[in-house]
Amino acid sequence: MSEEADLIRRAQAGDRDAFGVLVERHRPAAHRVALALVGAHEPAMDLTQEAVLRVFEGRDRLDA
Secondary structure, rough: OOOHHHHHHHOOOHHHHHHHHHHHHHHHHHHHHHHHHHHOHHHHHHHHHHHHHHHHHHHHHHHO
C-alpha cells in the first residue's frame, strides 16, 4: 500500500492528523487551480478552503 493510500484510509477512519497531511500535501495544487479560475488570491484561498471542507465531509468516498 502506498503512503498516500494509507493516509486516505486513516483519514477515512477519522484520523485528523492523516487528513491534515493530505491537505498540506495537496493544498498548493488546489490553490493554483482556484487561482486560475478566479484570478485573485483571496477568492482563491476561500475556494481552496471550501474544497478542503467538502473533501473532509466526503472523505468516506475517497478512492485510496
